[in-house]
Amino acid sequence: MRRPRRATADRPFIVIWEATQACPLACLHCRASARPDRDPQELTSAEAVDLMGQVAEFGRPAPLFVITGGDPFQRPDLTTLVRRGTELGLAVSVSPSGTPTLTRQALRDLRDAGARAISLSLDAADAAAHDGFRGVPGVYELTRRAWDDAASLGLRVQINTTVTRDTVDELPRIAARVREHGAMLWSVFFLVPTGRGRALSSLDAAETEDVLNILYDLGETVPVKTTEAHHFRRVCLQRAVLARRGVPAAEALGLGPLYRRLRRRLDELGLTGLPRRPRRPPLQVSAGNGFVFVSHRGQVHPSGFLPVPAGDVRRERLVDIYREAPLFTALRDPGLLRGRCGACEFRTVCGGSRARAYAVTGDVHAEEPACGYQPGSFPYPDDLAEVLSPAGA
Template identity: 50%
Template sequence: MSTGAPIPSPRDIDTSQRPFVLIWEVTQACELACDHCRADAKPSRHPDELTTAEGKRLLDSAAEFGDGQLVVLSGGDPMKRDDLVELVRYGTKQGLRMTLTPSGTEALTPDNIAALVDAGLQRMALSVDAPATAHDRFRGEAGSFERTREAAEAARDAGIPLQTNTTVCATTVETLPAVREFVAEVGAVLWSVFFLVPVGRGQILDPIQPERAESVLEWLQDVSEAAPFGVKTTEAPHYRRVALQRNGSATDAPDADAIGRRGGIIAGDGFAFVSHTGELFPSGFLPKSAGNVTDSDLVSLYQDSTLFESLRDRDRLKGKCGACEFRHVCGGSRSRAYAVTGDPLASDPLCAYRPSGYDGPLPDRQAAADR
């Protein structure tokens, strides 16, 4: 396994110049039919996916952000691409830190995992949303949970750090304590807890209410203080506000897991997403394009596009997010704001916090709860 590129200190990364995380959705094809799927994935690959050559040019461009740029190959299920090992090896040679988020399918064999690790893969993230039967139902295929467990064991045996991703919605929230036990059992280094954004198939699911989200975030703080793994949230940056209110600090220190973490990352500000056809989005859950990497420069699009510049300016946020004293460490989920209101700068409707002295309009769900 390659030792990979040098790891830049997360706190040294200027997110106006480079993303901390660059996601490339290498395909939307997947054998699963998950209830929450952002991509509304289908078994067959799209004819306009980036080719191997186009993908390598994208990785060349990603390397221009600087040493050790973190790249996540996502999907769909990236295992559906027969050039996946080639892409991981190429990105590693370009000095990128290559990571992967595959689906729990029969393609995720120990041999395939070993080949990816040999090509330089530095981390694998596997999704577990609930205990076995409920997970399989959520993922739309019997046996997915056991295949995911076997893949986790194979990753551990191959010496690759493992991350576990979990979706939080009304269907899964009660099972979080059981999933927490699974994360510890498989030896994951990080638990990434994703709070549902109503896009793709996820529009048919019920999100949890803001007050419940607050209690889950407080519980996750408890877990982070006691668990043998790190905890982060996705599309719930107010986790950092909860940490500040509780501990006086929201700084995420780098872990000894070859990746590191940092706070203050939201869609378009430290985070960018390249779709399977090359569109650059602030996030996969905020499908508003800044341009296409096949005919525009990736670095310039990230640094200079009006969309990304607006998302990096926390003083342009509207409503209670704009008035919030925590906006520079939180910023709210721009993806959820866009999904619910059509405005990526609007208030995050999942956050229950009311800024001190704020008497302006509230997101609909919070206003309804206050009535």
């Protein structure tokens, strides 16, 4: 387990800014329910620079700063804002959409302005399925080209993949693409039913468990992380104990048919039995606890998937909202978790997706709906006590 070097109650590890909700795509899962045109109430250029100044107020090194959307390239001032953020001492990354604005020259301009990295979305391993998920033909090819262009320009690339019941079987082939083309990170997003994503079919708790264990299996092949699946941290700790004891994970954890199906596909694609790469331990960051999201209108949320505002950067300083807003301080208190999350021995390292709990139940402290773990059921509690200690985790 990795923890941020500085206390997450004092400063976030990462700040995400939704620069605009404008986007020409019609992605089936879109959190923002993006629209074709820019909102006249989105932050102006001057207000955006002020926001970045507020992020810098957290001190050096500043939190990571990611400009997302919508499609950030729908803002004509994007390159200028990247340059100003860099001048303020921020490590700026951009998360563009796969649209015709995503050209090699545009990526070069971002790099020259100081951008460190970009993230690109890949939800299927072929054009037909990916473009169908994104709602517009040609997106797959634009994304593939941008991946190559960014790498050749020296920009680091993160690949984002959204998992639903309809896309889960694409994961092995996407993993193969990530290994083949190279990426600093593959971030697997587990669907939160918010925005347009409410119309999609999520994995159930048992299926989620199967996929999390597949991602663990891939951890020595590709650099993988999860988003809105905080119980991946639990899985990593469980698997470490089982590996040390030489106990087969599929049997000990009762993994199901989805795990076996995906594992066979990994074997067929040659993604198992490869020379090992260093495993990337999961980072202990979650909504309001190391993570903060600022909307296109300046409202501050614990996460982009948790649409509960805690303040507004047009009226308050981000530092004060993050440190003092009741919603943020409550999310940092594991003692407020309810149900199985509140009783779980992993609650201080996991805590579940507060966004999914809110989307499903309306309660940010409710138990994680996509987790089927029964507290206290892991068969090696003494080993867990060791790995859950600050030194072990």
